[in-house]
Amino acid sequence: MNNRPELTMKGSEPTSARLVITLGFAGLLSGLIIVSVYEATLPTITAYKAKVLKEAVFKVLPGVSNMQRLTYKEGGMTPATGEEEEEDVVFGGYDANGRLIGYAVPNAGPGFQDTIRLLYGYLPQERKVVGMEILQSRETPGLGDKIYKDAAFVANFEKLSVDPEIVTVKKGRKSAPNEVDAITGATISSKAVVQIINRGNQRWVPRFSGSETMPKPTPVGGQ
Amino acid sequence: MVRKKKEDVYQEFIKGLWRDNPVFVQVLGMCPMLAVTNSAVNALAMGGATFFVLVASSFLVSSLKSWIPKQVRISTYIIIIATFVTVTDFTLEALVPTIHKELGAFIPLIVANCMILGRQEAFASRNSVRLAVIDALGMASGFLFALFALGSVREILGEGALFGVPLFGPHFEPWVIMILPPGGFLTLGLLLLFFNWVKERKDRLAAQLAEGEAS
Numbered sequence: 001m002n003n004r005p006e007l008t009m010k011g012s013e014p015t016s017a018r019l020v021i022t023l024g025f026a027g028l029l030s031g032l033i034i035v036s037v038y039e040a041t042l043p044t045i046t047a048y049k050a051k052v053l054k055e056a057v058f059k060v061l062p063g064v065s066n067m068q069r070l071t072y073k074e075g076g077m078t079p080a081t082g083e084e085e086e087e088d089v090v091f092g093g094y095d096a097n098g099r100l101i102g103y104a105v106p107n108a109g110p111g112f113q114d115t116i117r118l119l120y121g122y123l124p125q126e127r128k129v130v131g132m133e134i135l136q137s138r139e140t141p142g143l144g145d146k147i148y149k150d151a152a153f154v155a156n157f158e159k160l161s162v163d164p165e166i167v168t169v170k171k172g173r174k175s176a177p178n179e180v181d182a183i184t185g186a187t188i189s190s191k192a193v194v195q196i197i198n199r200g201n202q203r204w205v206p207r208f209s210g211s212e213t214m215p216k217p218t219p220v221g222g223q
Numbered sequence: 224m225v226r227k228k229k230e231d232v233y234q235e236f237i238k239g240l241w242r243d244n245p246v247f248v249q250v251l252g253m254c255p256m257l258a259v260t261n262s263a264v265n266a267l268a269m270g271g272a273t274f275f276v277l278v279a280s281s282f283l284v285s286s287l288k289s290w291i292p293k294q295v296r297i298s299t300y301i302i303i304i305a306t307f308v309t310v311t312d313f314t315l316e317a318l319v320p321t322i323h324k325e326l327g328a329f330i331p332l333i334v335a336n337c338m339i340l341g342r343q344e345a346f347a348s349r350n351s352v353r354l355a356v357i358d359a360l361g362m363a364s365g366f367l368f369a370l371f372a373l374g375s376v377r378e379i380l381g382e383g384a385l386f387g388v389p390l391f392g393p394h395f396e397p398w399v400i401m402i403l404p405p406g407g408f409l410t411l412g413l414l415l416l417f418f419n420w421v422k423e424r425k426d427r428l429a430a431q432l433a434e435g436e437a438s
Contacts, residue, residue, distance in 0.1 A: 014292040014294065018292060019292055019294055019295050022290070022291060022292055022295055022299065023295050023299065023302075026298075026299050026302045026303070027302060029306075030302050030303070030305070030306040033306050033310065034306060037309070037310045037313050037314070038313055040313075041313040041314060041316065041317035044317040044318075045313075045316050045317050045320070048317075048320050052320075136324070138327060140402075140403065141261050141262070141381075141382075141402045141403075142381060142382060142397060142402040142403070143399060185399075
């Protein structure tokens, strides 16, 4: 009963065709299974990612009740068509009357261990950063992960002037409106966050102020 | 004869859990062991994913063993294992996205866990489906137990918490090193030491008993 493959194969070597067919069949089955599981889980995964992003936008832009994907085109901010590269898109946040409040800017950059992806809220009229949310990071647990676990550090970004640019200072030394108290023991991660926001500002702030007409939300709500 | 069979089943199961524990005795699968055991929850999720992959692969490999020509067996095992790993990866991402984010690249790396391929080659491809599944259950439980032991020790000392629940109050200063890679090596070393000590003590006791009986 207990026929081991080694024993049954003795004497008759399997033909090359048989080997190819076995592997090909295994590959085919595996492909079918993987594709069906991928198709089955994709809607849930996309929905979750969209939900996380939407929550992040509402979190970094207080008082916003509506959002829309925007891009920079021909000297102004216009609704994104969906064909843009991911890095050319920001999110406009509107209040209940459809008035533009501010922008949520996604940006990424090198952290201490891996790329940090974050989203921050920016008010063009006040030239202020009003919120920051880390979307993805693999910073050291217990130290670098305080960039999102330490409420005091995150609070730094709730009323932060961007002029001339944001700088990190040693913890407890914050005195100017454009300074951020770094996390003790995670200076590199703190600086990385500030650097990512500064880079985002260099790129987007001139574009925001350059656009004279504020983009209106599309009638469908643009959610 | 029947009794012996029952014992066999029990032995096959307990072998993976304790006597031949894949981590503490065979010292296999060290990569996920050290990388994702910085908290108890991560360790359990990783252990659970490995558990599913190992049991499912062992079942399939031992069911198909007479159809798989031995010249292409390793590639076939890898295809089987990789399929289950990919399925696990997507499922975790859809069901528990926060944990999936924490584990990151280490879920796909289960494919390369030598413990899993080792079980297929050394056991599942040579034994009945029933024994192969029992062996896989034992080994997977042993791996899960080891991951959890490491993860909970590191979380308790490194963050003063277990499953995110603080244990020692606000005045506890966490030993940050336990969360960092060196903490993984330290804890693993101490646990290996403990297991070897237990084993040696048991052997000595057995030897003493045998001596006492002889005299």
